[in-house]
Amino acid sequence: MQPAMMWHKVLFFVVICSHSALGQVSYSIPEEMAKGSMVGNIAQDLGLDLKRLKTGKALIFSGDSTEYIELNRERGMLLIKEKIDRESLCAKTTPCALHLQMILENPMEMYTITVEITDINDNAPIFQKGDISFEISESAIIGARFMLDGAVDADVGPNGLQSYSIQPTDHFVLEMQSHADGGKNVEMVLKRPLDRELNERFTLLLTAIDGGQPVLSGTVQIHVTVLDVNDNAPIFTQKVYKTSVIENSIKGTKLTTVSASDADEGSNGQVTYFISNLNEDGKEIFMINRESGEITLSGQIDYEKTTQYQLDIKAKDQGGLADSCKVNVEVIDINDNNPTITVMSISNSISEESPPSTVVAMMKVYDPDSSVNGQVHCSIAENIPFLIISTSNNFFSLRTDQELDRERNAEYNITVICSDEGVPSLSSIASLHLQIIDVNDNAPVFERRSYEAFVVENNTPGLSIFAVKARDADSNQNARVSYILEDSTVNGVPVSSYLSVRADSGLINSVRSFDYEQFKNFHFRIIAQDGGSPPLSSNVTVTIKIRDQNDNAPQVLYPVQTGGSMVAEIVPRSADVGYLVTKVVAVDVDSGQNAWLSYKLQKATDRALFEVGPQNGEIRTVRQVTDKDAVKQKLTVVVEDNGQPSRSAVVNINVAVADSFPEVLSELIDFSHGKEYNDNVTFYLVLALAAVSFLFITCVVVIISVKIYRWRQSRVFYQSNLPVIPYYPPGYTDTGVTGTLPHMFNYDVCMTTNSRKSDCKYSTLGGQSVLMVDPSFTETMQRAMVDNGLYEDPDSAQLVRAFIRSLSNNDAEPLLKHALDSPTHTTLNNQRKKSSPRVSVSPTSTLNILVSCPR
Template sequence: MSNSNTVSENMKPGTVVTMLNIQDADSNDNGKVMCVLNENIPFDIKSTTNNFFTVITDSELNRERSSQYNITVTCSDEGVPSLSSSVTLTLQISDVNDNAPVFERSSYEAYIVENNTPGPSIFTVKARDADWNQNARVSYILEDSSVNGVPVSSYVSVSADSGVIHAVRSFDYEQIKDFHFRVKAQDGGSPPLSSNVTVKVLIQDQNDNPPQVLYPVQTGGSLVAEMVPRSVDVGYLVTKVVAVDVDSGQNAWLSYKLQKATDRALFEVGLQNGEIRTIRQVTDKDAVKQRLTVIVEDNGQPSRSATVIVNVAVADSFPEVLSEFTDFTQDKEYNDNLTFYLVLALAVVSFLFITCLVVIISVKIYRWRQSRVMYHSNLPVIPYYPPRYSDTLGTGTLQHVYNYEVCRTTDSRKSDCKFGGAGSQNVLIMDPSSTGTMQRIQSEKSILDEPDSPLEVRLFQYYFNVRHYSIQSAFAVWCFIQMFFTSELQTATSIVQPGVYLVIQRPIAHLKYLCFFLIMLSMIIIMCGNLLFSNMFPFPVFICI
């Protein structure tokens, strides 16, 4: 026989778990019954009246130690021989929220590098609850606190389900090196139980700051110079470059090097301490004005550096230094900004020149193509004369007047042309057997004579008795070349095989004016650069020239 029952783990000792009724059909001593339980269980059995027995708790129950008990009850009579029987009771222990969440560590330390990206996780806290089901469900809460007067929630956040800690902002080691906060783990029981843990976040330094030079002080308007007498011995301490780095560790370890100097054989810089000392005896040949460029470099990866200029006056008296003081402020060195502006000016001028040249060539090509189109569209009609025909008196079978017209729009830059004349005037006989190369057969006066027109067009017509067109082609090329370099319209020429016209026009731009404009523009740009950098450029006039 087996029975099952459930009890709560928070039952107090002596609480009745179950009741048993034991029956024995015998009489007298053979019917008396005694019951016992198995060992090592927190339960006991007691006899009551009329063969009833109760099972009670003998000590406190704990579901976390044992969630189930198998209780075996053995009953025997007092007969001889004794008879017995047993029953097993299965007892389930129900959970009670009697355990708070427990963190895996008593405290946590998290590390994060400065200049981090906000959002990624930096650490995870973990807590466990020994209870069961809902009582064991843990959630994480960031407790309210402040860091340097700012709520801690503006620095970090905690995931309620997983305990993952996220950085809300980017940290700066130079502003905050570490901070701490508390995280609470709370279960889902009723009432809920919780526990706390402290998390300390340490910011790790990056080499994000260059060294800062404290001495000598770099002033923009005045000049500071260290004075060195000419009688000093070797190893004389001229001055000391003092610099600091706000980073920490090896990122703040500084080293000093002499980058440039007027005379490298005269001074040296201490690698670790930045002391500037003489390394030889000063002579009269040494210049009064000495300029040293010292570079201060840290030991980070990658390293950062700063430069400082130390002016040294080698003289025995102050008046000697004072006489050189003005020249000292006007010393010219190569300057990156000045070089940049000069290169920029050259680039701008070159760009403008190339652009103008391309535009001119493009316009020329366009107009040349337009003239070709007009040439094909404006071919005149040449009347046909029979061979060896001549009409000198104006009487004959042909009409006496022929008009040839070329008309353009009024807004055109080209002139309107009209050619008219009688067909009977000056008509000569063309002898095919003649060996002459050219005969002039017609000459017409220019009829385009507008007083307000800036252009004059003179038209000439020629007949070439040539079998090939090589002479015509060469003359056309010469005319086009002349068109690109002339400043005014010279001729408008008709080159024939009869009926072929070629018109040459004035260019729209003058190359010499363009060159003059670019030269003036270059001088203006360079003069502006001289004005901006007059303290570094002592001879602007000569450079402009």
């Protein structure tokens, strides 16, 4: 029969939507639908968008290997992939249904689909035998029953076997007997006695009719042979026998024994047994002893194929009379099947920032055993941050149990063990491999908390100094570290002008040459930044310590070496042994042993008279000074450091051996100028004094003029009655920066108690003292020179004039500092007891001139 002819007469589908966590849809379709026919619009019935089916990579899973239904993602339709034969799929089982699962990814979802296969009348009733033979005694009484082998119709329900008919109906009629299990027996009942002499043999046509539209039928011929006198049929002791057998029992296992008795004697009372109405599979499993009625196993029995069997047993005597009974065989299940694990969907990788309970995989576990033998639970073998839970019957999902950390475990090999609850328990294993995708959650970490490097000063620019190293626990781009020099300053200069760092390796190179005397160490920060998005970073402090080189020669601070000034130390002739002549003071800006200084006397006019301390630089007399010693003594002292190689400096010291001041001045002039000193010096001194005097007188005249002008203005203002606004001219000072002395010198002048009558004037500007010289001061100096007899000595007179001239040329300090403030200033100090002017200069950078004028 063509299934398409009934298509318009059968309900196409019924949709039932469930509101549970897993969507459930049910359809009902007839069997034998053509390939490509539509089962239902799954997208519409589940309320899904077609785009969701595509992006979710929707897949259909079935319970067995045969795929009858396929999914069209483009249309959202379920289509027939293979023609479905309900009889081969479910046999007599009703209802007959396909249980499917549809899986969606991103996010992972599962929907259960039930497709019920309805029966169509595509199978006619079929008799197992081509014909049926009966031998009936002519003595059979009216109402005698003869069991017929019924027909088999693979269809179910209304399409199954419904009725029988027999032709002709002269001697027999048919009766149907229905059983509680739905089965039907047909019996042929004698309605009129047989007469062997009239009709020894005749043929009947038995027709089996189903209830489909159109009606289908099957026929079989019944050949009846009339026998003579056998009027007792066999009778079974029980109409129904029940027994049970354990699956996988061996061949020959006894099930039960049936028994029937016949009241006849002789051959008419001999009963034989046989199994009727048994399909081919049953014939290979069961066997009956024709003589004893013992039923045994002849093949392998499997609970997963059939849970129970019903056997029709016939007992027949030699006269053809028979009786029938049923044997119900129940198959007892044993735990002989391992659970079957089917991974329906799996994510091969997952981000480490995935939240807990993220679904990684979905599995279906099926155990065909029954009861506890088919109840399955799954677990994970390892102690890993995953768990497996049952979402519904036989469905399990693998999910994350806690936050993942790729730096701890970059991948997982997950072993899922599914076991049933049978005794002994059977189990199956599924192995899943999962990669953890890295996220940038780790900042670079330096190998040290701080770094310290050393570099020798005067290094070559571009020198590689040191390298820092940071590691990032992330992977790939997230672990690619770049090094950056943090902006900072060293002595007010950007650190980038001193150093550079390679971004890829962290190598620190010098940009310029370092000078230990400029700074001894400095520190800066280096930032390590990874390549993630957003990037993470950390920093570390690096200290660069500069090591000293002996690149500076010693510097002599005292005595000061000047080109044209007279510098001399005075040693009285009465000096004892060890008399301190002077002390050489030197420094070395280097450090360590490079700054350790030693002193030695290189040359001397009389090496037997002086010696220099090798450690302190003190120049002392070695012996008693005698009258034979020359007045002029010249010493050359070498100052040498302890570096490798060493550096040195040379200082020349003039020493005057004399007891009187004129003699000292004369020798000082000779030290300074030698034979080339002539009378031109006197001319220059007089010219300088005249210039200073002229400037002083000019300043006095200007000041007096300004005072008179202000006085007259004030008189006019007070005497006038007009509202005249007074004018105040800007205040001028007489001691501005236009003075004759530079700012770097500070002259402090001590005056008498009545300073207004003093011959000296004192002025202060901005913390600097300036000495103003007027003619009265010059006259005072001249009188002092006459009183002390300095004019009598031409050399002394020239020296004093040079001092006065130096007041305007800024040369007074070096001249008097070395001539008057020496270890031999005792001679001059003796002059302080007199009333003449006294001059004292300290050997410091600030010149202090003390002038005491007579009252």
